Amino acid sequence: MVRVAEPVIQVDELVRTFHTRRGLFRRSGKEVEAVRGVSFTVERGELFGLLGPNGAGKTTTIKMLITLLLPTAGRARVLGHDVVKDAHDVRGKVGYVFGGDRGLYERLSGLDNLRYFAELYGVPARESKQRVGELLELVGLVGREKERVEGYSRGMRQRLHIARGLLHRPEVLFLDEPSIGIDPVGARELRATVKNLVDAGTTVLLTTHYMFEADELCDRIAVIAQGRIVAQGTPADLKQQVTTGTVIEIEIFGLPDGVLEKVRAEPDVQSVVVDVQGQAQVLTVHAQPGADVLQAVMAHLEGSRFGRVITREPTLEDAYIELVNAA
Amino acid sequence: MLRLVGVAWWLQVKMRSRSAFDGLLSLLWPGFFATTIFMMFRQGDASGPALLSAAVGSSAMGIWSAVSTTSAFALQMERRQGTLELLVLAPQPFALLLVPLTLSMATIGAYSMVATLLWGRIAFGIEISIADPVAFVLAVVVTVFAIGMLGMLIAISSIRYRSAWAVGSALEMPVWLICGFLVAINDLPAWVRPLSAVLAPTWGVAAMRSAATGHSPWANLGWCLLTAASYGVIAVLVSRWMVHSARANATLALS
Numbered sequence: 411m412v413r414v415a416e417p418v419i420q421v422d423e424l425v426r427t428f429h430t431r432r433g434l435f436r437r438s439g440k441e442v443e444a445v446r447g448v449s450f451t452v453e454r455g456e457l458f459g460l461l462g463p464n465g466a467g468k469t470t471t472i473k474m475l476i477t478l479l480l481p482t483a484g485r486a487r488v489l490g491h492d493v494v495k496d497a498h499d500v501r502g503k504v505g506y507v508f509g510g511d512r513g514l515y516e517r518l519s520g521l522d523n524l525r526y527f528a529e530l531y532g533v534p535a536r537e538s539k540q541r542v543g544e545l546l547e548l549v550g551l552v553g554r555e556k557e558r559v560e561g562y563s564r565g566m567r568q569r570l571h572i573a574r575g576l577l578h579r580p581e582v583l584f585l586d587e588p589s590i591g592i593d594p595v596g597a598r599e600l601r602a603t604v605k606n607l608v609d610a611g612t613t614v615l616l617t618t619h620y621m622f623e624a625d626e627l628c629d630r631i632a633v634i635a636q637g638r639i640v641a642q643g644t645p646a647d648l649k650q651q652v653t654t655g656t657v658i659e660i661e662i663f664g665l666p667d668g669v670l671e672k673v674r675a676e677p678d679v680q681s682v683v684v685d686v687q688g689q690a691q692v693l694t695v696h697a698q699p700g701a702d703v704l705q706a707v708m709a710h711l712e713g714s715r716f717g718r719v720i721t722r723e724p725t726l727e728d729a730y731i732e733l734v735n736a737a
Numbered sequence: 738m739l740r741l742v743g744v745a746w747w748l749q750v751k752m753r754s755r756s757a758f759d760g761l762l763s764l765l766w767p768g769f770f771a772t773t774i775f776m777m778f779r780q781g782d783a784s785g786p787a788l789l790s791a792a793v794g795s796s797a798m799g800i801w802s803a804v805s806t807t808s809a810f811a812l813q814m815e816r817r818q819g820t821l822e823l824l825v826l827a828p829q830p831f832a833l834l835l836v837p838l839t840l841s842m843a844t845i846g847a848y849s850m851v852a853t854l855l856w857g858r859i860a861f862g863i864e865i866s867i868a869d870p871v872a873f874v875l876a877v878v879v880t881v882f883a884i885g886m887l888g889m890l891i892a893i894s895s896i897r898y899r900s901a902w903a904v905g906s907a908l909e910m911p912v913w914l915i916c917g918f919l920v921a922i923n924d925l926p927a928w929v930r931p932l933s934a935v936l937a938p939t940w941g942v943a944a945m946r947s948a949a950t951g952h953s954p955w956a957n958l959g960w961c962l963l964t965a966a967s968y969g970v971i972a973v974l975v976s977r978w979m980v981h982s983a984r985a986n987a988t989l990a991l992s
Contacts, residue, residue: 476826480984501827513822514819515748517751526748527827531828532829
């Protein structure tokens with residue numbers, strides 16, 4: 411008999427509603443449905459991305475999975491443990507890292523922060539010192555570990571967050587917008603660290619706003635909008651779901667009046683967007699699938715001064731925008 | 738478990754002792770308490786053992802004030818700096834994580850004991866003759882622990898209710914009275930006395946006074962430890978309910 415391994419994360423119709431109350435004597439209530447029946451699974455060793463705009467329900471979903479919030483309805487299991495009934499078992503096996511400045515003790519050094527959380531997360535005393543040293547090395551904070559966190563840059567804090575989240579060698583790591591506010595070099599290092607963790611067997615659930623990050627890192631992605639999953643699959647699958655065809659980007663200096671309307675009126679043009687970048691305007695034209703609109707568009711721009719002209723296939727960002735707008 | 742409490746206590750003490758402003762206030766507060774109380778007792782023609790008793794009581798006031806006002810607010814601070822969620826996520830009983838937190842406050846408050854007694858000696862000439870110094874020090878340690886445990890009970894409500902930090906401030910002065918820090922418990926109305934009996938600092942201060950005046954402090958110390966331990970049991974049960982309620986009502990991350 412072949413035994414099928416249980417997914418590391420299994421989410422079935424998860425719902426979370428928030429109730430807010432206002433007023434002292436005449437209390438009025440309001441209900442906000444942050445997550446409305448989300449379902450997905452994450453297999454062992456997979457890097458799963460949860461993409462969505464602000465307020466889509468990404469963080470709320472993560473917080474239910476790591477037992478910080480109780481679901482209003484539905485079920486979720488992490489490593490076979492129910493997130494409501496077996497919260498204690500889940501907590502010992504998952505790591506949680508979030509982006510931003512919060513979540514650290516400012517008046518303590520980076521080293522003391524790690525020592526403190528190592529105790530809290532039950533790292534055995536004989537391993538603690540070595541583990542803290544390893545992680546400081548991994549996140550590149552060796553030499554700065556004795557400085558107080560209040561003097562750390564955003565990037566250093568984020569790296570310390572990652573080290574904190576890994577102290578107890580979690581089997582599943584939840585990364586909630588970990589690269590927010592980090593400079594490009596720091597973000598690249600962070601992506602390399604995450605990749606190494608996945609290569610070493612850690613299962614990762616990542617939320618991010620950066621499409622290239624999701625495209626580069628994630629094995630599979632779920633796009634969440636208004637509390638519902640609107641698409642799921644590999645980055646390649648999602649790109650194929652886009653109804654747009656080729657995308658043309660034209661850098662132009664001084665767009666003549668009326669040209670935009672003429673381009674929009676072309677039968678094979680799906681949408682046109684103009685973006686001002688310094689002295690130039692960038693015209694982004696989405697064509698219908700299978701159509702070639704380059705010549706028709708260029709004909710309307712005759713006599714204008716051009717910069718670069720790029721023809722490309724739709725990216726994950728194009729797919730994301732289309733999916734979220736359609737939700 | 739002991740290691741967790743020990744390391745966390747030390748790091749909490751380190752954190753709390755790093756603010757120069759807080760440090761200055763901690764230096765001044767016991768002085769104000771002690772001055773007010775010594776002057777009141779002087780005006781009432783108190784002398785000898787009565788003044789020593791007042792010194793012990795006012796030093797306990799300092800410890801309690803350091804704990805009561807800050808313990809409840811401490812969790813609100815954790816919430817604001819985004820670490821409360823990380824504490825709840827730790828695979829440890831939440832009440833256990835509060836022990837080093839409030840003990841660190843009580844430890845810093847214990848400084849007021851030394852400051853008060855010294856201030857009484859230097860500024861008011863109070864004779865500080867402790868009959869049984871070993872028992873007295875032990876009583877101080879147990880009282881600091883008991884006050885820390887009571888602070889932990891107050892702090893727990895802040896897990897669920899963001900404004901519960903006000904409870905600590907509201908309880909600061911009633912406990913001075915009810916625990917007999919300044920006024921003899923026998924002088925309080927009869928209905929207050931059962932309340933005094935369930936508050937561990939009552940027994941702690943009584944033990945300190947007994948040790949200072951040469952009476953046996955052991956019975957009082959026993960009761961002090963017993964009531965403090967019962968706070969621990971209550972805290973474990975209540976904190977489970979509070980954490981569950983905070984998860985249901987999403988109050989862990991709200992600031």
